[in-house]
Amino acid sequence: MPLFQRLRGAALLACIPMLAGCNTVLMAPSGDIAWQQRNLILISTGLMLLVIVPVIVLTFVFAWRYRETNTEARYDPDWNHSTMLELLIWSIPLLIIIALGAITWVSTHQLDPYRPLTRVAEGREVPAGTKPLVVQVVALDWKWLFLYPEQGVATVNEMAAPVDRPIEFQITSSTVMNTFFVPALAGMIYAMPGMQTTLHAVINRPGDYDGLSANYSGEGFSGMRFRFHGLDQAGFDQWIAQAKKDGSALSRETFLQLEQPSERNPVARYASVAPGLFDAIVNRCVEPNRMCMKDAMAIDAAGGLGIPGALNVTTIDPALRERLGLTEGPLRQYVGAMCTAANESARIPL
Numbered sequence: 367m368p369l370f371q372r373l374r375g376a377a378l379l380a381c382i383p384m385l386a387g388c389n390t391v392l393m394a395p396s397g398d399i400a401w402q403q404r405n406l407i408l409i410s411t412g413l414m415l416l417v418i419v420p421v422i423v424l425t426f427v428f429a430w431r432y433r434e435t436n437t438e439a440r441y442d443p444d445w446n447h448s449t450m451l452e453l454l455i456w457s458i459p460l461l462i463i464i465a466l467g468a469i470t471w472v473s474t475h476q477l478d479p480y481r482p483l484t485r486v487a488e489g490r491e492v493p494a495g496t497k498p499l500v501v502q503v504v505a506l507d508w509k510w511l512f513l514y515p516e517q518g519v520a521t522v523n524e525m526a527a528p529v530d531r532p533i534e535f536q537i538t539s540s541t542v543m544n545t546f547f548v549p550a551l552a553g554m555i556y557a558m559p560g561m562q563t564t565l566h567a568v569i570n571r572p573g574d575y576d577g578l579s580a581n582y583s584g585e586g587f588s589g590m591r592f593r594f595h596g597l598d599q600a601g602f603d604q605w606i607a608q609a610k611k612d613g614s615a616l617s618r619e620t621f622l623q624l625e626q627p628s629e630r631n632p633v634a635r636y637a638s639v640a641p642g643l644f645d646a647i648v649n650r651c652v653e654p655n656r657m658c659m660k661d662a663m664a665i666d667a668a669g670g671l672g673i674p675g676a677l678n679v680t681t682i683d684p685a686l687r688e689r690l691g692l693t694e695g696p697l698r699q700y701v702g703a704m705c706t707a708a709n710e711s712a713r714i715p716l
Contacts, residue, residue, distance in 0.1 A: 391549045396571040396596065398487050399477065399552040406473050413462050479555055479565040483532040486568050490530075498532040498566065501525060502644040505537075505544035505557040505579065507627035508586030513644050519609040520616045522624070522634040526595035528602040529572055535565040538648045540625045545581040548594050554580045560659060562648050569596040586629035593633075613637035618652050653686050 395401050432439050475481070482498070485491050502513035512525040527533050537546050539557040547554035552567040569575075579590040597605060614620075616636035621643060649658035681699050682692065 391576075395550045396573060396575065397548075397551040397567055397569045398483075398485065399567045400550060401488075401570075402473070402477060403553055406469065406477075409469060410466060413465055416462060417459055477553075479552070479563075481566060482534070483566050483568060486530045486532065487570050492532060496532065498534040499527055500534050500536065501527070503535055503537040503546055503557065504644070504647055505539040505541070505546065505583075505590075506625050507541050507584065508579075508590040508629055509631040510546075510577070510579075510590070510592045511621075511624065512592075513639055514606070515639075515644070517606045517609075518638055519606060519613060520636040520639050521609060523592040523631055524595070524633040524635075525577070525592065526597050526602055526605045527569055528599045529569055529596050531599075532566060532568050535567065536644070537563045537565060538644070540647055542583050543581055544579045544583050544590070546577075547580040548575055548577040550575040551594065556581070560648065560650055569594075572596045572598060572601075584627075586627065589630040609635040610637045616640060616643070618643065618646070621647075621652055653683075655680050655683050655686065 392400070392407075393404055395404055430436075483492055500515055502515060504511040504513070509523055510525075511520060511522055513520045535546065535555070537555055537557045538561060539559045541559060543559070544557040545554040546557050546565070548567075550573075551569055552565060555563050555565045557563065573596050575594040575596065577592040577594045579587060583590065595601075595605065613635035614637060616624075616639045618640050620636075621640070643652070646652045646658065649660050650656070651658035681697055682690070684693075687693050
């Protein structure tokens with residue numbers, strides 16, 4: 367063997383121990399939902415290998431047994447059917463497909479991201495009366511915003527949750543489609559503008575975990591990552607207290623500045639959050655003088671606004687017109703909110 371090939375082989379063997387440093391987080395997760403998903407991968411792979419492995423082995427067995435030089439092998443050119451082989455070829459894959467179908471049916475319902483948790487870990491049910499921690503997630507360009515409505519704080523590119531407490535993620539996006547993904551916690555869930563998706567999950571071990579967007583969303587996509595802290599209850603309370611101490615106020619005006627595209631943002635904390643901010647983000651009406659989607663849909667459901675809507679018209683303010691690139695166009699009026707013709711005095715000032 368040439369010296370170059372020997373050196374190349376030795377170099378490849380020397381690299382193998384380096385694989386010990388790989389973190390196969392999907393195969394060793396720290397959250398119960400991700401753990402059940404890991405088990406589903408292993409079970410499905412094992413069932414499929416029941417067909418794949420025998421086929422691979424028999425390929426080599428048949429090639430060796432019926433090689434040209436083996437004169438003891440039976441030669442039967444007129445053979446065309448075997449009932450036993452037909453039963454083996456069709457029954458085993460059919461049974462595996464039935465098993466996979468049953469597992470898929472059960473796991474699809476058990477691991478439905480919209481389904482509240484019934485357990486925090488294997489053999490440990492959720493204690494009666496336990497309220498999930500609500501975390502509102504907003505995908506921005508190119509960063510993550512986390513709102514804690516119960517605690518009244520918000521953070522950018524960092525979040526935390528107590529160990530063994532169910533978490534209810536309410537997820538949306540202010541721009542393009544993204545995916546919210548903490549591999550150690552649960553599978554990825556899409557974040558879409560104008561919509562809210564949900565994920566129920568739980569973290570079972572303290573630690574710092576990686577979170578990311580798994581859906582390409584433009585130039586800053588590669589840096590769209592955050593840290594997820596699994597803490598005990600005392601550590602979580604301290605984390606919240608630190609956010610209230612060090613953070614500023616997250617007003618609607620601050621959010622409009624924050625949602626502007628930026629890359630690799632440092633962690634930021636906000637001690638307070640404007641009331642109804644997440645609902646306004648979902649309904650695309652954070653800016654002043656913009657009707658919320660839910661109001662527009664209510665108008666459509668009622669067959670249109672008609673004459674009552676003429677009592678509450680407005681125009682886009684100059685800052686929003688500039689942001690939307692409408693400064694050169696004509697100044698148009700549109701319905702700003704719902705009111706009735708019988709109550710003109712109740713017009714909402716916009």
